[in-house]
Amino acid sequence: MSGSSVGGVSIPGWRILVVLLCFGVVLALPFVFREPRIVDETDARRVIIISPHNEQIRYEFGYGFERWHELKYGEPARVVWSTPGGTSEIRKMLQSDWKAALKQGQQPGGNADLVFGGGSYEHGQFKRGVKLTLEDRDQEQVSAWVRRLGANSVPSLDDPSKIVSLTIGDVQVELTPQGNSTSLWSITADSSISIPAGIPTDHLKKTYGRTQVAGTPLWDEDQYWLGTALSAFGIIFNNDLLRELEVPQPVSWDALCSPKLRQEVALVNPAQSGSVTTAFETILKRRDWTPGWWILRRAAANARYFSASSLRAPTDVAQGDAAMGVSIDFFGRFESQSLRDHGAGDRVGYIDPPGETMLDPDPISLLMNPPDPEMARRFIEFTLEPAGQSLWQFPPGESADGLGPRQYSLRRLPVSADLYQSHLNRFVDQIDPFVNAEPPPFNDRNMRSFISTVFQACAMDTIVELEAAWNAIVTHPAYPEDDEGIVTAADVSDPQLKQMLELFDDIPDIPGPDGQQWSLSTKEGRATIKAGWLKRGWADAGLWDSEANPARALRRFLSEQFIGNYRQIVRMSQVNDEKQPS
Incomplete structure (x- = not known):
């Protein structure tokens, strides 16, 4: 061998x-x-959830619900997450899906059970739903559409003076004869995107312990949405960069306005993020319209970019790509905690500007025609029970009573009154947000309607001109040195700089019918402009092209005015430079 x-x-x-x-x-x-999985995915019933939440929240609520469901109901469960973007993007996606279904005569929904996360405004839009009108349908087309939608019978369409009203499933339908005959009809279909959760009111009152916080409802009175946590809004900041830039830590929203922060502020497009729109709304409602826009415009002039996601700003500040950013509280606290846990010390901090933030519920909504309504309601039940509420604030790790997250410290504020009363000592952030919470002093709901339009017009559409104008102002010889706050025209005596600041902060009046002009700076003006422009009340006044979207037309009008002001500021600066001795 x-x-x-x-x-x-x-x-x-x-x-x-x-x-x-x-x-x-x-x-x-x-x-x-490895630890055995709670869920055998082949046997488990699924709940499909659309969410803007980050990976850590999805992990804890997915794992927590599967474990809780097995213990309470004795059967496996599986959470399937869908994450198409922020809440505004989710709303637009669902509105588009609902309209497409109604156009085809189909019942909307059926692809997901719940939307979990986002602000109360966006979930209010789910309740409001969509409305679609189909014109010039003959009787045969109308009958076919009604049958496809699920009607048991087709109504008579023989009376040209009669509007036929129907409820088919959860869709409200009106059939209206066009003209004085019955040959052509219009179909109007009205459908909410969410439906009531159907939880006994007494149970909700016991769970929440109150109905509102600082004037803001904790749940929709018809249960189209239910708050699961509370969000506040503030500033995340990178201490290393602030030291390099010689900028103090922020104590108020004014900190975003420092000229030393040019190209150092992380901002998000409010048109793509409902939570960031609420953050901007917070500034306006706390400071009022004009002072609020002083802050927002200077912050925009200092912006490094305008992101499409509210997650990017805190991430970039944590990584040192920006010095400050507007952030939802839990994103800011999570980044700060995560870096501290990994030995980075106090490199990143977060602050809710004292007396200048607002609390907003972070809701869950049951979608119309959910694939498994029982599982959907069980998930809602879980989010409001101690097993779900404790995930927001308890530290991660094993506990004797099984409460709290498994791996991540989420650092969000729960809504359950009982949790604050019996377990506040276990909170990572030992804060009771219901103590001393006060409504904002300038609580005009119409402010929100204009945030996206005005911000895009004064900053995003005009960013080159905005930055040039801002640079011309802060480098003017008369601009106060080392002023970290807001400098307005009222704060300076130099006539040229005063005029430059007046132009910079100007928001033009909006034209109305018959040569009238309306100001966005007043409550009455905002209500009138909203009704006339955004709600198309002045559609026949010739203020915009009949085929145009009035909100976009308003944005273009404002952009042109802002660009003119910014360019005039730069020209004034150039004249001043020419006068300086060489």
Whole structure:
């Protein structure tokens, strides 16, 4: 024989066999020693949830619900997450899906059970739903559409003076004859996107312990949405960068206005994020319209970018790509905590500007025609019970009572009154937001309607001109040195700088019918402009092209005015430079 053997296997072959065996053991170890999954996905009932929440929240609520469901109901459950974007993007997606279904005569929904997360405004829009009108349908087309939608019978369409009203499933339908005959009809379909959760009111009152916080409802009175946590809004900041820039830590929204922060502020497009729109709304409702826009415009002039996601700003500040950013409280606290846990110390901080933030419920909504309504309602039940509420504020790790997150410290504020009364000492942030919470002093709901339009017009559409104008102002010889706050025209005596600041902060009046002008700076003006422009009340006044979207037309009008002001500021600066002695 050419070599020795072991058990009939040659020594080299035996060695290879041992290596392969060891390799197989290594591969198997994770499967042998890992914690058994609670859910056997082949047998588990699913709940499909659309959410803007980050990965950590999805993990804790997915794992927590599956574990809780197994213990309470004795059967496996599985959470399937869908994450198409922020809440505004989710709303637009669902509105588009609902309209497409109604256009085809189909009942909307059926693809997901719940929307979990986002602000109360966006969930209010889910309740409001969509309205679609189909014109010029003959009787046969109307009858076919009604049948496809699920009607048991087709109404008579023989009376040209009669509007036929129907409820088919959860869709409200009106059939209106066009003209004085019954040959052509219009179909109007009205459908909410969410539906009532159907939880006994007494149970909700016991769970929440109150109906509102600082004037803001904690749940919709018809249960189209239910708050699961509370959000506040503030500033995330990078201490290393602030030291380099010689900028103090923020104590108020004014900090975003420092000229030293040019290209250092992380902002988000409010048109793509409902939570950031609420953050901007907070500034306006706390400071009032004009002072609020002083802050928002200077912050925009300092912006490094305008992101499409509210997640990016805190991430970039944490990574040192920006010095400050507007952030939802839990994103800011999470980034700060995460870096501290990894040995980064106080590199990143977060502040809710004292007395200048607002609390907004972070809701859950049951969607129309959910695939599994029972599982959907069980998930809602879980989010409001201690098992779900404790995930927001308890530290991660095992606990004797099984409450709290498994791996991540989420650092959000729960809504359950009982949790604050019995477990506040276990909170990571030992804060009771219901103590001393006060409504904002300038609580005009119409402010929100204009935030996206005005911000895009004064900042995003005009960013080159805005930055040039801002640079011209802060480098003007008369601009106060080392002023970290807001400098307005009223704060300076130099006539040229005063005029430059007046132009910079100007928001033009909006044209109305018959040559009237309306100001966005007043409550009455905002209500009138909203009704006339955004609600198309002045559609026949010739203020915009009949085929145009009035909100976009208003944005273009404002953009042109802002660009003119910014360019005039730059020209004034250039004239001033020419006058300076060489």
